[in-house]
Amino acid sequence: MAEGRGNDYILECEGLSKSFGGTKALQDVELHIRRGEVHALVGENGAGKSTLMKAIIGLHKADSGTILFEGQPYKVNGPAEAIKKGITMIHQELNPEPHLTVAENIFLHNEDMNGIFLNKKETNRKAVQILERFNFHISPTMLVGDLTLAQAQMIEIMKAVNTNAKLVIMDEPTSSLDNDETQRLFETIHQLKEQGVSVVYISHRMEEIFSICDTVSVFRDGRFIDCKPISEVTEQSLISMMVGREVGNVYPEKNCPIGDVVFKVEGLTGKGFSDISFEVRSGEILGLTGLAGAGRSETMRAIFGLDPLESGHIYLEGKEIRNRNVKQAIRNGIAMVNEDRRKYGLCLYRSINENISLPNLPVHQKGLLLNKAREKTENKKYADMLTVKAASLDADAISLSGGNQQKVVLAKWLMSNPKVLILDEPTRGVDVGAKSEIYNLMCEFAKQGLAIIMISSELPEVMAMSDRLLVYHEGRINGELFQEDIRSGKVTQETILAKEFGN
Numbered sequence: 001m002a003e004g005r006g007n008d009y010i011l012e013c014e015g016l017s018k019s020f021g022g023t024k025a026l027q028d029v030e031l032h033i034r035r036g037e038v039h040a041l042v043g044e045n046g047a048g049k050s051t052l053m054k055a056i057i058g059l060h061k062a063d064s065g066t067i068l069f070e071g072q073p074y075k076v077n078g079p080a081e082a083i084k085k086g087i088t089m090i091h092q093e094l095n096p097e098p099h100l101t102v103a104e105n106i107f108l109h110n111e112d113m114n115g116i117f118l119n120k121k122e123t124n125r126k127a128v129q130i131l132e133r134f135n136f137h138i139s140p141t142m143l144v145g146d147l148t149l150a151q152a153q154m155i156e157i158m159k160a161v162n163t164n165a166k167l168v169i170m171d172e173p174t175s176s177l178d179n180d181e182t183q184r185l186f187e188t189i190h191q192l193k194e195q196g197v198s199v200v201y202i203s204h205r206m207e208e209i210f211s212i213c214d215t216v217s218v219f220r221d222g223r224f225i226d227c228k229p230i231s232e233v234t235e236q237s238l239i240s241m242m243v244g245r246e247v248g249n250v251y252p253e254k255n256c257p258i259g260d261v262v263f264k265v266e267g268l269t270g271k272g273f274s275d276i277s278f279e280v281r282s283g284e285i286l287g288l289t290g291l292a293g294a295g296r297s298e299t300m301r302a303i304f305g306l307d308p309l310e311s312g313h314i315y316l317e318g319k320e321i322r323n324r325n326v327k328q329a330i331r332n333g334i335a336m337v338n339e340d341r342r343k344y345g346l347c348l349y350r351s352i353n354e355n356i357s358l359p360n361l362p363v364h365q366k367g368l369l370l371n372k373a374r375e376k377t378e379n380k381k382y383a384d385m386l387t388v389k390a391a392s393l394d395a396d397a398i399s400l401s402g403g404n405q406q407k408v409v410l411a412k413w414l415m416s417n418p419k420v421l422i423l424d425e426p427t428r429g430v431d432v433g434a435k436s437e438i439y440n441l442m443c444e445f446a447k448q449g450l451a452i453i454m455i456s457s458e459l460p461e462v463m464a465m466s467d468r469l470l471v472y473h474e475g476r477i478n479g480e481l482f483q484e485d486i487r488s489g490k491v492t493q494e495t496i497l498a499k500e501f502g503n
């Protein structure tokens with residue numbers, strides 16, 4: 001029988017391997033989690049982080065290796081059994097049950113609640129208590145399918161915390177949360193820690209890792225690289241361990257001329273935003289920041305023809321345009337990378353090739369026929385440019401790691417050759433290396449004269465990349481900030497947060 005390192009450790013994995021067909025997702029990896037610590041897992045997209053966690057909760061069966069939980073051999077056949085033993089996981093790609101209510105979802109798989117499951121009133125009452133504890137104001141009877149991505153994420157977090165687990169696995173829990181919600185999650189993590197609960201924290205956001213984690217394990221290409229106390233690493237040294245080489249500045253120097261106004265909106269009003277006016281010039285990156293629900297995505301969705309506009313005007317190169325639907329928007333030269341890639345960005349059970357081709361059929365057409373050869377080479381060019389890591393472009397999108405799915409979405413829109421590119425959280429779930437590539441591409445496209453609008457809740461990113469920054473507060477623009485003031489230090493994270501909160 002395997003022997004553990006002792007009582008300090010809640011979970012000890014040794015020699016775990018897992019392959020999917022020809023892909024070696026995990027090769028002989030180890031992981032040692034102490035009681036009451038927050039343990040970061042870092043690594044590039046496809047490094048094997050989610051696979052390792054899924055093996056621990058029994059969603060994947062490891063090909064070999066041993067796991068000890070509280071010093072005892074541990075084996076489970078699925079998440080429900082893992083929860084019973086004391087391990088629960090918040091998934092990277094949310095899988096909420098759309099037809100369940102908020103309350104039902106919070107108590108799903110929670111065996112203790114079996115008795116009252118039938119009692120709707122009691123379930124709702126208990127749910128209200130939990131929602132209040134998290135200071136989260138939504139009705140317990142609301143359907144999960146009607147929630148925003150951020151709300152669904154908060155519900156998943158509550159659900160996990162509510163299982164009285166000894167180990168909570170969080171796979172990129174903040175990817176769709178705003179700064180305020182992220183702070184609330186951090187408070188929850190501190191409380192869990194105080195209760196002696198261990199947390200595995202997976203994130204591509206360096207500042208989060210340094211602010212809440214005690215220890216970090218690094219993975220690269222399915223292999224375990226090292227485990228260190230957070231006090232012994234720096235951002236630079238971590239990034240080097242992740243990518244296996246020295247890395248320079250993540251944010252590129254953007255030195256391209258800013259030209260004439262390409263895109264302009266006046267007095268846009270719709271559901272969740274009112275009286276929005278701004279313009280974007282060719283070669284310019286306009287950043288939009290604000291709390292979740294402040295109306296940024298809603299404005300962009302209306303511009304892109306996904307939601308109706310109540311009033312206002314949109315101009316492209318001086319001419320008024322109307323985008324009643326997405327097709328019209330694309331034809332008018334607008335492309336939008338949506339924040340919710342699983343709902344709007346990808347057909348998960350279609351190949352990468354088909355996904356990239358979808359809005360680009362005119363590019364691939366030869367007369368009335370589809371030029372298959374051209375489709376393949378063009379798609380490959382874009383997939384390579386964005387370094388999509390996949391067995392082949394014929395693989396289904398669902399088999400890709402989270403960050404690689406995002407790259408496929410970017411590839412498909414960049415190929416449509418737009419004049420205005422709207423990016424809603426473009427680097428969500430994307431690793432540092434690929435982030436840097438996306439930033440480089442944004443600069444490259446700006447250089448070619450595109451007008452770029454980027455929504456981002458990641459302040460370091462939006463501060464580094466934007467020539468100009470608009471801060472939203474409750475559906476309106478509450479301030480315009482400039483890159484030179486960010487560079488000179490006149491505008492700081494605090495300045496922006498204050499504006500996000502309406503000051």
Ligand SMILES: Nc1ncnc2c1ncn2[C@@H]1O[C@H](COP(=O)(O)OP(=O)(O)OP(=O)(O)O)[C@@H](O)[C@H]1O
Pocket residue numbers: 020023024025043044045046047048049050051052092399400401402403404429431
């Ligand atoms: N169900 C699956 N079928 C086939 N291949 C898979 C499956 N799940 C994962 N993989 C492959 O295993 C490797 C590891 O993927 P995994 O999702 O664990 O990466 P990750 O470190 O979580 O990445 P990310 O940061 O992008 O979330 C990748 O090459 C991925 O394509």
Ligand SMILES: [Mg+2]
Pocket residue numbers: 049050051092171401402
């Ligand atoms: Mg993952």
